[in-house]
């Protein structure tokens with residue numbers, strides 16, 4: 001049985017055929033024997049223009065760092081700005097790579113808990129206090145998986161009142177429109193992280209980018225491995241970013257499927273939905289998350305659980321699928337809740 005994958009926040013749609021064709025056609029002319037015939041500089045210029053369409057920063061190529069997925073950039077931020085024994089603050093619950101990569105490089109990790117669900121609010125005063133001696137703080141905005149949007153004033157306070165590098169992860173920017181990217185070049189310590197793994201539908205090709213003040217971007221560029229992003233990926237990234245208008249129907253479809261998920265889950269007895277404005281929702285049920293995910297898996301559907309997060313023992317994260325997939329999930333979810341005892 002082909003599983004329906006609603007657990008990784010990927011795009012449920014592959015790239016439209018004309019874009020895929022253009023990438024494959026351009027790849028034919030790419031000299032595979034060369035490390036980089038200038039693609040990276042060109043891509044960095046295009047990403048700078050995309051991240052700052054009104055030239056408010058202005059963001060330029062000197063502010064852009066390319067990564068093999070934004071996961072690699074998260075590791076790089078920890079390596080360059082934290083390092084062994086220094087403190088990295090991670091919000092909890094949030095995207096787990098902040099903690100995993102910080103631990104991997106020997107940093108000291110402090111978890112900062114959000115308030116209780118379904119609001120999962122962020123206490124800015126307490127966060128600023130936690131970051132007074134931190135090297136790095138990661139703020140996922142909006143937060144995966146709770147949808148929490150840290151107020152811009154909280155980011156201002158982190159920059160003004162703490163010594164920490166403030167890494168704002170905008171993986172879901174294309175769905176919400178929220179961004180701090182134009183502020184990064186003029187800031188001292190604001191780094192914005194982006195990815196082409198979500199709306200841009202090239203998760204498998206691995207392209208993330210950071211927008212950072214030029215001196216910090218330079219340090220990251222010196223520390224990353226040379227040629228960390230393949231020329232094929234850079235070429236594909238150029239095509240999807242240039243032709244992003246053609247992804248607009250996908251964006252609308254994904255947001256409409258997310259709305260269908262919210263509407264189909266809300267109002268069920270014992271079920272609480274936390275909307276996020278992105279391509280996923282967080283759902284709390286009377287069942288343990290492990291049990292619910294297991295029952296859904298038996299019905300051919302994968303959702304995300306959080307076994308390391310005490311606050312999410314009864315929550316699962318579900319991303320928008322194609323219309324038939326979202327429908328299949330809602331049917332299976334109803335079936336599990338009406339037949340399986342908590």
Ligand SMILES: Cc1ncc(COP(=O)(O)O)c(C=O)c1O
Pocket residue numbers: 008009068069070071072095140144169171194195196197203206207208
């Ligand atoms: C908040 C957040 N940051 C980063 C990533 C990873 O992106 P990439 O595929 O570019 O490594 C994800 C993927 O789920 C994410 O949710």
